[in-house]
Amino acid sequence: MQKSFCSLLKKDLQMMISGKFFLLALGSLILYTLFINLGYVNFMKAPGYGVYMYVPQGVSYPEVFSDKIEVVQSEQELYDCLSEDTNGIGIMYKGKEPEFVLYYGSNTIDNHRIAYAQSLLKEKEFEDPIVVGKNTTEEKQRKEMSCELLFIEIIAVGFLGIASILFKEKQMGVMRVYGITPAPKAFFILSKLLVFLISDLIFAALLTIFNVRSSEAFHILPRVLLQTGILSLIMALIGMCCSLLLKDFKQFSLAYLVVALFISAPVFLSANTSAQNSWIKWHPFYHLYMGMKNAFFDFQSEGIVYFLLCLCSIFLLFWFVKMAFMRELSKEG
Amino acid sequence: MGGIFYQLKAVRKDKMCIMSFFLPVVLAILLTAIGGVDLSSLEEVNFAVCKQDFTPEDIEWLKTYGIVHIYETEDDVIAKINDPATNILGVQKTGNSIKVLVSGDELELFKEIASSLPAIYDQRGDTNDIEVEVLPQPNFIANYKYVFIAVILIIAMFMGCVFNAMNMVSEKEEGVVFINEILPMTKKQYMLQKIFIGFIFGCLSSILTVCFSLRLALKYIPVMLLLIVLSAFISALVGMLIGKLADGILIGITYVKISMIIFIAVPLISYLLHLGETTVGKLCYLIPSTATFEGIMGMVNGNTTEVEKSIVIMTLHSILWFVLFLTIERKKENS
Structure with missing residues (x-):
């Protein structure tokens, strides 16, 4: 049993390497790090009134x-x-x-x-305000941008990565082969989840260390990794779900466009500005994003209800993916 | 001609392709629709106060300078100040003066507002008869809106790049590329068909986006068309280059992602930071979308010299990219 899981894991890792998934992640990491260090921190300035x-x-x-x-x-x-x-x-x-x-x-x-x-x-004397927070302007900008880019990377690129691998496997007939092997069917899903989870966690850790860059980076890392783990599992499962239900990669790209544009845009608008929409509280990704942001800023914790809901949705999605997988297997004969 | 007909047939069956061409048009319609929404509250300063600290008169006074949020306890106020999503300033009253609490991570402007507030509170009796001349300003959102429209137009014009790249990569993955090899069609014909499809759809998508989002002066309409044609041509060429270089769908997506980021970010940063006349600003024109962006903004603001400059630069770019493309093609053929 353990052996079959390990060989599945090895196969998924090889698929990711041949699909240049790691190259894509590394490219994104370099691009984001350059953007934060050379661009965002230097350009985002609002001087006082002249x-x-x-x-x-x-x-x-x-x-x-x-x-x-x-x-x-x-x-x-x-x-x-x-x-x-x-x-x-x-x-x-x-x-x-x-x-x-x-x-x-x-x-x-x-x-x-x-x-x-x-x-x-009137030459009135201005007095310095009392500082009650612990971040400087630059630290805030670094954390804010790292959080946003990590969120985009996981919901967009991770989502796309798992789909490209599944479609390739469908094309290659791996599903059909898998249908006749004695290994438990859940292993097929679990091995993919694990590979993506590990790669997302490494990406999150590197992005945080390179860009938050203060001694606090290591302090906030466990919470950031926890939130990354939750988001990564949810997105990988949704990605698997879509790619099992949809016919080909192009159809999947439609779903991807919807996720990338129409789901993430209102979340960013509500979370980063004081323009609050009352309906945003019903948007599940808003809470996931806020969880991530609070982790980066070491702000108030989410509470047990949030984690229970995340756990439930992961189990529910897992069950759903398993059903879709079984359907796919029976279709393949 | 028959080849182009088959290419068009393939496009018709490809929902993704149609969607990607219509996406900028949908964005332009959305932007026009929300143009009327008042986003001015984003420009306001927000204050957090503790309920028992302030008298109603003090709160009224504070309301003349921003939006006041009232909380029950001091802890709630501090939690709100530290909330990373907002730039809220906390205000405390001690005796006959006030103190301002900040989280310390605000932009310089908010820190300046915070430090000036106690002095303004002290002089609150003297502001009765002052003369003020308020100059009308095209509101901030209107300016932002044109920048958004220019970005959406760039996306529309460069959609041909995405289409050509993805189309060629999927042909490689599906093996169509081998079928093409044995078809009675020269390489030149194939290239022309591909450039044509990306180019035509890029043009159509941009023209529709312009129709929905911009009201241009009559004299600029032919110039705009020329700008669209040049940009769509370059983007179709860039798409072909990406399609040739990438050998898998994921690597194709990476290249497209990087080129889209460069195409959007470079002109945007150059425009927002007024880099125009500096050396860095001139270097930005190496990216074709910078000239497109400056040209569109020039048309919106009625700056004809800027428009002429961008047309000349785009023509040069078209020639350069075409020569580059042909050189790469020849090198590949020779090898």
């Missing part, structure tokens, strides 16, 4: 003001500065009182920008 002031000659104005205010030489220059920095605020002294000029953002943001410029004009 404040520009113009005082015509002969007009009296407060001599003392914050050095954050940039004095410009003409009215035109002030408008030019604002058109380049549309978040900025212009202060113009036409009479005794200053006039504030700004591009419309939103009512509340505009109120704040005006009050901000006023406080700079």
Whole structure:
């Protein structure tokens, strides 16, 4: 029994190597690491508001003001500065009182920008806010992007990988051969799950270590690996399900498009912005994504109900895949 | 001609192929439909306060600067501040002044807002009669929308690449490539048929996407068509190259994935970071989609010089890619 499982495992591993699955994973890992280290961390910046002031000659104005205010030489220059920095605020002294000029953002943001410029004009002292979190801006960006890319990699590429292998096996007639071997049928599914699980876990560990890059990487790793394991098993089972039920790889690509675009897009939008849709709570992938994100940020744990539900869905999917597999075997004769 | 007819017949039976060509069109329709949705709440600042700390007047004051979320306990407030999904700022009241709590991982802008808030609270009585000139701005979402449309158009134009690559790889996997060898058809005819299919469908998909998503000035319509034709031609060639290089469906997907990421990311980063005139910005034009992207944005903003520049660059690219393709073909034939 153990021997047949090992040989199945070996066969699946060889299929993955010949299908260049590991090359694809390595390529993705390099691409993502380069993107995070050279691109995302350097480009995602939002500086504070620029404040520009113009005082015509002969007009009296407060001599003392914050050095954050940039004095410009003409009215035109002030408008030019604002058109380049549309978040900025212009202060113009036409009479005794200053006039504030700004591009419309939103009512509340505009109120704040005006009050901000006023406080700079009065040289009010700003006090540093109290920090209650433990991440710096860069750490947050690294964790956020690593989490998103890991999620995409597992739901998109892992899903695709298992399908390409199953379709190849279907084509090669491996299913038919398997139907007459004495090994338990569940082994066929289990060996594939195990190979994909291990490769996803290695991918997750490397992505985390290369990109989170602080001493915290090893601290968060167990939770990240747990979430990766859950997601990997679910996606591999869904991938197997689709590829057993669908006729060929092209039909499968349709299902893949739906997963990659229409399932993951609302999850990312809801999880990363304050635009909350009430229905998103019913989206199972939202919870899986949040589980992953909370693991990366070492944020509140998910609780026993979440893990029980994951376990139940894995068993349910496994049972479903087994049924589909038996159907396929009987079809193959 | 008969060959092209058979290629078209194969496309008709291929749902995946039809879907991939229609995908950008569907995205363009969706984007036009959600264009009316107000996403301005994304630009707002969010504050978290503890219920017993603040009087209703203070909360009203805070509401003039952002959205206020009220929580029962201090722990809830801190949990919300640390929530990685949001940039929420916590506000505490101590005596007659306020203190702001941040998680420390916010972008510079939010840190600046947080540090300015106590000073603004101190001066809350003085903001009565101030003169403000608010300049109208094409709203942020409208600008984003055009960037999205340009990206979707690039996807549409370069769909021919995906189609040609996947089509050739699956022909290799299914053994059709061996049947092609014994058919009375020259290599040149076969290549022309393949380029033609990817090219025509890339063009059609882009034209439909433009119809659904852009309202262009009349003078730009022929230029847009030219840009579409050039981009679709290059993408069909790139697709053929990928199809030739890849020997399995997975490796084909990897190549397509990498080229799509490069085609989308390079022009987007160059545009968003205003790299245009710098050396890096000029180097970005080595990727054909940068010229397409800048051309589309030029048309949207009425910048004719930019449009002319992108057409010239795309023509050069078309010649270069065609020469590259022919050289690789000849080398393969010789070997």
